[in-house]
Amino acid sequence: MRLESDHRTGRKEYRRLLRRAKIMADYNHRETEKYWQQFWDDHDTYKPETQTDKPKYYVLDMFPYPSGAGLHVGHPLGYIASDIVARYKRLKGYNVLHPMGFDSFGLPAEQYAIQTGQHPAITTEQNRERYIEQLKNIGFSFDWTREVRTSDPNYYKWTQWIFMELFRSWYNKDTDRAEPIETLLDKFARNGTTDANAVCDEDAPTFTAAEWNAMSARESYEITLKYRLTYLADAVVNWCPALGTVLANDEVKDGVSERGGYPVEQKLMRQWMMRITAYADRLLTGLDTIDWTESLKEQQRNWIGKSVGASVKFPILEKEQEVGKGYNPSSPSSLSSPSSFIEVFTTRVDTIYGVTFMVLAPEHELVSQLTTPEQREAVEAYVSAAKMRSERDRMADTKAVSGVFTGSYCINPLNNEKVPIYLADYVLAGYGTGAVMAVPSGDQRDWNFATHFGLPIIPILDAQKDIDQQADNTKEGRYINSGIIDGMTYQQATPALIDWLEGGGLGRGKINYRMRDAVFSRQRYWGEPVPVYFKDGLPYLIDESDLPLELPAIDKYLPTETGEPPLGRAEDWKYKGQSDGSRYEYELSTMPGWAGSSWYWYRYMDPNNDAAFASKDAINYWQNVDLYIGGTEHATGHLLYSRFWNKFMKDRGYVPQEEPFKKLINQGMIQGRSNFVYRVKGTGTESIAPVLVSLNQINEREVTPLHVDVNIVENDVLDIEAFKVSRPDLTENAEFIVESDGRYVVGTEVEKMSKSKFNVVNPDMIVEKYGADVLRLYEMFLGPLEQAKPWNTNGIDGVYRFIRKFWRLFYKDNVDGTSTWIVTDDELTPAELKILHKTIQKAESDIEAYSFNTSVSSFMICVNELATLNCHKRAILQDLVLILSPYAPHITEELWAALGNEAGSISKAQFPTFNPAYLVEDAFEYPIQINGKVRTTISFAIDRAPTEIEREVLADEIVQKWLDGKSPKKVVVVPKRIVNVVI
RNA sequence: GCCGGGAUGGCGGAAUCGGUAGACGCGAUGGUCUCAAACACCAUUGUCUGCAAGGACAUGCCGGUUCGAGUCCGGCUCCCGGUACCA
Structure with missing residues (x-):
């Protein structure tokens, strides 16, 4: 544009043109950024090289779930960091793999489908397109040709295939790895269960080779089901009878369904499980080999919760039996059947003489057997009340003591004392054996229970203090009231007791894990179908050539009338039997959200492979992820399941590395920063126009805070005109009481970023206004990557x-x-x-x-x-x-x-x-402290001797003034750091 | 409840090994430029006290170790994440 100061153009107009021209000449981020994004796309700039001598570097982000709200400013935080590393590593001469994709199965899409009838695939695809557009606007160096989507049949084909591999495998404790099921069958055929040292169901029977070989095909198949790494078992779910469906913990608020507010109960249901516990020890030791933060490793360690202790059998006292009258607790008859004793796990077997009662979980299988007729009513009421409480409520509530006596007793095998059996909901069915030997002198929860129910509290160590006030869990001192361990120390007592118990067949040393096998079924539609059909009540894998087993179309995304999962609605969705043309029911559950994300980093290595989840060549080149960035909220979910599947795939020879993510960084969550306007109470009704008052003018007024869209607020000052336009419902005829300078100042609060709080900040608006480079720099400038922080522009x-x-x-x-x-x-x-x-x-x-x-x-x-x-x-x-x-x-x-x-x-x-040659300094400005407070600075040459420095410092005028004639007690000279004179 | 993390000016944060607390940026105040504004530039900016030089206080709270503590140790308070079907 040519500009001339022409006499016909007024000076004002000239300046207007000049101003416009100046903006145009300034850096134009809109044009420049669009140009280069297109250029990178057109030239596949960020595709890794295929023929190269460069070392590889794999930088991965946790892929997002494409939600309907679009990408908000919290998402890119980690992506920007990983992109900086990816670009830096390229400059450092690495061949970089930096992909992106979508974890596109999930509950919100299904919830939306229930409300609108839209197929989740359609909304998911719309959201995905929006995410890609938003991500491209930020200038990430992703290789988009490798994008993966977990809901794509070409992807979940391989998720299903891994499930099948797990079904076809067992865990051999002797080799400490998963093996094909055939090696187990081989052992059974040759030696029965004697040399099959396997991780299996508790109720797996023992048998000889002859017995095995004589079994029917059905019998032996049923037995192998107890060994496979994925298996069917009963697990507790949130069952909502009114909605006829299972709810996620997220969908349950205060014991009722979030949708509708109906009661929710805990119910046992047949579910697919993953035998992750087989890997508990390797998941633990593997942590020592990877570069993750100590806090994250600690969370995983605590989650796995390895505890070394003992399991002990307490024989149940039959009604007619009397202690001491010919009763022999270690006689074989008293422990012959599983219903004749209660087994507990304890980490403090040394406290066994302090046991004064036994507590079972309300779900314990012996409850009805143990309940006496007099107690039946009370026990049943207690059990059904416990059903209404979630596990978390039960654990969190330590204040209120509750429980009920069953009316029965068992025998403490060490001293033949009669021990009353109670139920209490602080004991969880899923941990250990669902039974606890209670030692009130040593455990605070047991102490509370004993005090509440008037049960005895027996001291067991001479070092225990004040046990009439509270429990003392010390391991110090010598045992008292403790039969065979009287006078021993903790270190002596534990092995002595375990020896004694093992000798009598009453117990043994045992390692217990807090971690449980993972439930792998969801009674949902929008997930991977489980590639299993049922024949005569037993599960079988479909043929590998029938993969992927695709999701069928259904009319509604709700359970069937009979309470079956949504897939039960699919018409004519049956597996066609091999030769005889018969048809079988498919499994109607789908896989959980974590299935598809437990192996996706391998798919990026070779995303379009039809013959394998990724080629051997690709996996051998890329190996595993060098840097993984994502939120801490995945600490015990995704990151544990991924390590589990990775170890399994390594065992089966499909991948070379034991651990999937060498280095892991957690980015902090970006929280929302909500803005509020304040409406004077009593105004804004039908007859009274609203009065909206600025933050500093509220004074004595009673006001109601109202969320206002953060996008029309700048530096906490509201754009009143924009507010009027966007919210006529709040502002019609409104009077604004503003600050003395005419501005309306809003209030603020840090909350979760969500649509309903009007605090979602979208990166597109920032990119449009300031440019992607500014967004990237700003998100990094905001603070340490790993720290949670509220978004604030x-x-x-x-x-x-x-x-x-x-x-x-x-x-x-x-x-x-x-x-x-x-x-x-x-x-x-x-x-x-x-x-x-x-x-x-x-x-x-x-x-x-x-x-x-x-x-x-x-x-x-x-x-x-x-x-x-x-x-x-x-x-x-x-x-x-x-x-x-x-x-x-x-x-x-x-x-x-x-x-x-x-x-x-x-x-x-x-x-x-x-x-470094450019940075060499020849002098250092020493801060001079008097008694730890800096009073002056003096510059000395770098190589100056400390004694000389001390001499000159003491001669300094200011130091002299502080010394005030006294001589210093001490002078500390730290070269190139500090001098401290102590007076 | 349990497990993990956090708290530093008006605000986001810096201080990498126990060594000058407040880098850098925002905001605010004053000024230059402009008819004016925007842009840009310059100066000041932890609190209190003092004419000034200076001094006192100060890293959520209480105590300890040390010549010296935001940093290490013990005890609290509050906030955030996870807690097994949100992803």
Whole structure:
């Protein structure tokens, strides 16, 4: 545009044109960013090389669930960090795999389908497209040609295939790995169960080879089901009778369904399970080999919850039996059947003489047998009340003591004492044996229970203190009241007791895990169908050639009238038997959300393979994930299941690495920052117009806070006009009481980011206004990656200014609206080199430490200092462009080309080399402390001897003043750090 | 309840090994430029006290170790994540 100050054009108009022209000449992020995004797409810039000598580097993000609300500013936080690492590693000479995809099965899509009748595949696809568009706008260096979607039949074919492999495998404790089921059958045929050291169901029978070989096909098949790594068992679910469906824990609030508010009860249902407990020990020890944060490893360790203890059998006292009258607890007859004793697991077998009662979970299988007629009514009431409480409520509630006596007794095998049997809901059926031997002197919960029910509290260690006030769980001192261990120490007592118990067949040393086998069925539609059909009541795998078993169409996404899962609605959905043409019922449950995400990092290696989940070549090249970034909320779910499947696949020879994710970083959650306007109470009714008062003008007024859209608020000041337009319901005829400067100041609160709180900030608006580079820099600048923080755009202008200041190192705006390239080839000064190399060093060490916020600030310092020095020299700026490029890929790609390099080639360049020679200092400014407080600073040469420093410091005028004639007690000189004079 | 994490100016945060608390940025205040605004630039900005030089206080709270503690130890408070069917 040509501009002339023409006499016919008024001065005002001229300036208006000038202003427009100036904006145009300034850096235009919209055009530039679009241009390079298109360029990268067109040139497959970020596809890894296939023929290369470069080392590989695999950077992975936890893939998102494509929700209807679209990508919000919290999602990109981790993606930006991983993208910076990916781009940095390319500059460092690695062949980088950096893919993205979608975890596209899940409850919200199904919930939406229930409400609208829309097939979840359709809404999921719409959401996916929106996510991709939003992700592309941010300039990530993903190789989109490798995108995976867990709900795509070409993907879930392999999820189903892995399920089948698990079904076809058992865990051999001798080799400590999973093996094909055939090796187990082989052992059975040769030696029966004697040398089959397997992880299996508790009720798996023992048999000889002859017995095995004589079994019918059905019998032996039934037995193998007890060994497979995926198997059917009863598990507790949230059953809502009114909705006729199983609910997720998320859908249950305060014991009633979130939808409708109907009562929810705990119900046992037949479910597919995963034998993850077989891997408990390897999941534990594997943690020592991977570079994850200690806190995350600790969470997994606690989740697995290995405890070393003993299991002990307490014989049940038959009604007619009397203790001491010919009763022999260790006689074989008293322990002959599983219903003749109660088995407990304890980590403190040494406290067994302190047992004064037994507590069973209300779900314990012996409850009805143990309940005496007099107690039946009370027990039944207690059991049904417990059914209404979730496991978490039961664990959390430690204040209220509740329980009920069954009327029966068992025998403490050590001292033949009669022990009353109670039920209490703090004992969980799923942990240990669902029974606890209660030692009130040593366990606080048992102590509370004993006190409440008036049961005796027996001291067992002479070191126990104040046990009439509270339990004392000490292991110190010597045992008292303790029969065979009287006088022993803890270290002596435990082995002595275990020996005694083992000798009598009454117990044994045992390792117990808190972790339970994982429930793998969901009574849902939008998940992978389980590739199983039922014949005569037994499950069989479908033929591998029939994979993928695709989701059938159904009319409604609800359970059937008879309470079967939604797949029961599918018409004519039956498995066609092999030869005889008969048809069989499919499994009607689907897989849980974590199925598809437990192996997806392998699919990215070779996403379009039809013959395998990924080719051997691809897996052998990429091995495992070098850096994985995602939220801590996955600590014990996804990250544990993924490690489990990975170990299984390694055992079966499909993958080479024991652990899938070498290094893991958790990004903190971005919370919403809600804004509020305040309506004076009593206004805004039908007859009274609303009065809306600014935060600092509320004073004595009674007000109701109302959420206001954060997108019409800037620096906590409301755009009143925009508010009126967007919310006429709240603002019709409204009176606004504003601050003295005319502004309306809103209130704020940190909450979860959600549509209903009007606090969702969408990255697209930021990208449009400030550009993707600014969004990327700003999200990193916000604070440490791993820390949770509320989203707040208050500081984004600073980053925006930084980008323009950076641009002005290259271009100067002219008065006529054009701009001039001002980069020179002048020689560099030591000061400039020092600034540059300080920044190179900082950028490199920060990126290696994943401290992205501090490197952004070092870039700001660098640009500020270069601007102050008026430095526009090519040799400095070219390196600066390179080190900034992982953070701000668009503007740097533009400037890289402007500097005369090949377009689009910055990601193939080399990261500048740091040279420490430029940073050498010859003096250090010592802070001088008097009694730990800095009073002055004095500069000394780097190599100055501490004794000389001490002498000069003491001679210093200010130090003399503080000494006030006294001589110092002590002088601490730490070279290149500090001097402290103690008076 | 249990497990894990966190708390530093008006705000986001920095201080990497126990060594100058508050880098960098936002906001605010004053100024330059402008008819005006925006942009840009300059200066000030933890609190209290003092004319000033300076001094006192200060990293959620209480106590300890140390020449020296935001950092290490003991005891609390509050907030966040997970708690087995949200992903």
